Amino acid sequence: MKRDDAAASDPVDARLGGRLAELRAEHGWSLGELAERSGISKSTLSRAERAEISPTAALLNRLCNVYGRTMSQLLSEVEAEPAPVLRAAEQRVWEDRASGFVRRSVSPPHGGLRGELVEGRLAAGADLAYDRPPVPGLEQHIWVLDGTLAVTAQGSEHHLDTGDCLRLRVWGPTRFRCVGPGETRYVLAVVRP
The missing domain is CATH 1.10.260.40 (lambda repressor-like DNA-binding domains)
Structure with missing residues (x-):
């Protein structure tokens, strides 16, 4: 040393x-x-x-x-500080055409930070099911910007309208469904335990 x-x-x-x-x-x-x-x-x-x-x-x-x-x-994880500003043009977008899900990584994960922000868009009728969290105990805050979203977690379904926010820790399967006549747009804040 x-x-x-x-x-x-x-x-x-x-x-x-x-x-x-x-x-x-x-x-x-x-x-x-x-x-x-x-x-x-x-x-x-x-x-x-x-x-x-x-x-x-x-x-x-x-x-x-x-x-x-x-x-x-x-x-x-430590060599570079995360960029303080992420321009919209630099934010990665991924689309799952089969399910009607579009994911924009607004503030992507970084080794030096515990949280990230994602913008999700679900087409009318889209239904996403996850059999487990990527990290057990992951903290999530789901804030609906437009539309109606049904989120199932820990065996309970939560109906969220524009402006509503669901806060939870994810331990098991989850499901995100767009139940409105139009698309749903929401912000997902993810915080590693």
Whole structure:
């Protein structure tokens, strides 16, 4: 481990330290538990998380092994700050023509952020069913901008009209249906646990 008095002022080291602390918290591990799993002392782990030191490649490799990710994945999560402005022309749009669903990634996911915004459009009669969440316990806020939307989650169906918002954590199957005579447009705010 190299000592680096400038580590605290290095924005990459600061973001890396923050991400390492987030990963440990996501796993619910104490510094002691992570030290046992990685073979790295608690004090070194603590200093790396607080960006008091600049971690070596060997230390990062050990942590990547414990967290089940490549070093490239870890570094890509911290190398660049997310762009503060995403112009409409840069927002990716994906269409599922078979179901009548159009998805615009208004604020796409980024390793340094936990939330994202999606604009969804469902054609009249469109019916989307998901058998499971991509991440159990995913937080979602569904705000209907135009039309009527029926959302089924945790065994309950919720009818949402223009302006209504449904807040939930997703643990199992969900279903989105456009029940109005016209299309439905909504905002989906997604927050990783």
